[in-house]
Amino acid sequence: MKPLFKGKHFITLEEWKKPEIDKLLEVSFKMKEYFYNNEDTTFLKNKTAFLMFFEQSTRTRNSMEAGLAQLGGHATFLDTSKMQISHGESAKDTAKILSSYGHGIACRNCFWGIGNDFLREMAKNSSVPIMNLQCDLYHPMQGLADLMTIQEVFKETKHLKVSIIWAYATTHKKPISVPLTQILLFPRYAMDVTLAYPEGYDLPDWAIKQAKKHAEENGGSFKITHNMEEAFKDADVVIPKNWGSWVNNQSDEVVDDLLESYKGWKCTEDMIALASPNVKYMHALPADRGNEVEDSVIDGEHSIVYLEAENRIHTAKAVMAMTMGDK
Structure with missing residues (x-):
């Protein structure tokens, strides 16, 4: 499956053109078909993504973790209260380091007036795509x-x-x-x-x-x-x-x-x-x-x-x- 949007950040759908969203939907339906037919979907073999959560999650965390496993990769769950972010480490430094360790960073930060800005600061400093798992403005x-x-x-x-x-x-x-x-x-x-x-x-x-x-x-x-x-x-x-x-x-x-x-x-x-x-x-x-x-x-x-x-x-x-x- 050709990765048409390699490296593109997924912070808001407003920054994705309608044909690009249509392609994501097309691939989503294909992924569902593969899942139901128990077909191989190891499109991200040996790829790693870091999942940073400032808040609780059920569907988002598990869909990302299970989804990446089904794609042949590995998701690392990060409770931000156990990270140096909780001691004041910047979004810039976090993004630079984590993006040098893997292939994607996903983050949920819903704090009002902070969440979206945090994601965008990471995006400016990340060499891999930043995926928004919900912020104060977008999901x-x-x-x-x-x-x-x-x-x-x-x-x-x-x-x-x-x-x-x-x-x-x-x-x-x-x-x-x-x-x-x-x-x-x-x-x-x-x-x-x-x-x-x-x-x-x-x-x-x-x-x-x-x-x-x-x-x-x-x-x-x-x-x-x-x-x-x-x-x-x-x-x-x-x-x-x-x-x-x-x-x-x-x-x-x-x-x-x-x-x-x-x-x-x-x-x-x-x-x-x-x-x-x-x-x-x-x-x-x-x-x-x-x-x-x-x-x-x-x-x-x-x-x-x-x-x-x-x-x-x-x-x-x-x-x-x-x-x-x-x-």
Whole structure:
């Protein structure tokens, strides 16, 4: 498999042209086919990637570790609290050293106002591709898997009604990176995207402007509503997920008066009934069951969350094979 994007950083899908994303998706579907047929996929034999995590992870860590093993390489998990970064070592020095030891560096750093800058500083000083495993602004691995899942289920994305909806949760103050990535990516595929959230949970103005631009250029649409029912009505895909009020409030306090005032923003059977009869429920997981969503919805006939999660490994393998390979 020819590594068409050898050395290219994967920090945001905004920096990947649409034909390049299409190629990643093509390879992702091929990787899934190989996996199901138990075919050899050692495209990265003897390659090493370092996986740096500032936060916890289930799907991202394991899709990367298992994915690289299936590609014939080795992933080294790095808990950054056990690295010299925790003593102040710079992103520059970390990138220069690790890139001299292997063939790729992947990193999750979601600290508000820090994460994306940290990744970009590493990219400036790395001789190998830097892969974003989620930062404060973007989650391109999740976005790619979400798009793959939508294409797999619906085939045609033009004018597909997709609603990205804020939901109530109390587990932690979550990054904005998943919804922000989705509003930037989905309009590029001519979807009719609705972003719904209560007052106070805005996404950055520059992201909204760019989402509208993508919609205009690609034949889709993008709109914002502060009415949850409006977002669910007639939707083909609903993605009710919590995100924090980072744009307006940089406190890391999880539960506050603003959050508690919107307990009603929850994906219920009644909300699903407003959508298309064949609506699909998606979530990047982990879902805050009982708060973000009722069990009967996430475990019900409309849910494709496990397909979405499974596709994380196939898209991860595609990104690694296309950026880290030699031939």
